[in-house]
Amino acid sequence: MNKIEMLNKTTVKIDVVSDVVCPWCYIGKRRLEKAIEDLSDKYNFEITYHPFELNPSMPLEGANQKEYLTKKFGDQARYQQITKQVTDVAATEGLNFNFDKQLVSPNTRDAHRIIELARKEGKQLAVKEAFLKAYFTDGVDLSKQENLIKVGSSVGLDAEKIKTLLAGDEGLAEVELAEAEMQKLGVSGVPFYIIDSKYGISGAQPSDTFKQAIEEIGSKIAATGEACDVSGC
Template sequence: MIIDVFSDPICPWCFIGKRRMEKALELNGLTGRVTVRWRAFQLNPSMPPEGMDRADYLALKFGGGERATEIYDMIGVAGKGVGIPFEFDRIARTPNTIKAHRLIRFAGRSDLDGAVAEMLFQRYFLEGKDIGDNNVLCEIAGACGLDREETRVWLAGNGEDEEVRKEHDFAVSMNIDGVPCFIVESRYAVVGAQEPEAFGPVFDLVREEERQAAGP
């Protein structure tokens, strides 16, 4: 079974959704038996390459810090429910995530894309690191088992840049206008950070189709 996860590393609901998907796999006896492919989606595709000051971003997106606090308090409660202690106050910059997505694709060559996706979430939401910064991305790469200097050279170029942008555009063409979005076997979608139980009927449907295809 293959699950394509359209996600953005600066999306807190994507972090929550990852945890809920993992729980769903556990509940359905599928842990370690599913191929998860991380797909690029940018919440802010027009973000300047250097990112933005967090306060400026919150003012632009939410009209100010007060409204942002209300929203993030709600997300924080959801995060605690899946073991994520969000530290939104530690975030100083909102990055452009094109390099983070490129790093995920680069890591995929070594089957480390899942590890890198997890570490990007952790560094950003738990430590407030700027995951648009090459030094931070190289540290993440090294922590996940990639060669740091090879990663630094990779990030200095533009490898996979066009592919990331095309993947985002493809998601938009599929009417994906928010993330996370989980596409199971290229046919069935679980939209949003739904509870683990939401995945069950989809998994059951796919397994039944597989049984029928296998024949008597």
């Protein structure tokens, strides 16, 4: 695709609110990516991820994953039922979930700080994917700083920058502010998608639902898109 073709296409901005330990956020990511791929000949896309903590009060050292989720879901039978269901759904999207490898449910604030650092460096999508895969597929303990550094640097972030960030409070205020802003918008669960800063979609919808929404909103953007002339914009 040449530059003229890219300029002639409407750009659709999609803000995604999610957590790195949310299975439906990973499933929704794949479904959205499929919709984007199917519509890539018609639209350019600008994707930005925003933080959400499913359990902001989780201790920094994390908690035993199976015990935590069993208590959350009610009992062990329910835990087995839900994890199997979500694993089966993930498999239909080409994802390999391994709940048996996930020994620790982490506090995800530091992961979000790293994802925000990645956004500033133009590597957010790769880092977000790396954290989701590390947790759900590889069973990486994201409560440990050395693992956070390893995951972030595996896709191009500078390891020393991550170490410096984790050693202080860099990015913490930005994550807290972003979460507060999403709460003001009424986002109480994830994944949540905001298209063109106006239209909200809740949950890991099927790819066809994303496609329909993008095409409807994209046509509105194209019809009402702002333009500039010699007198201004």
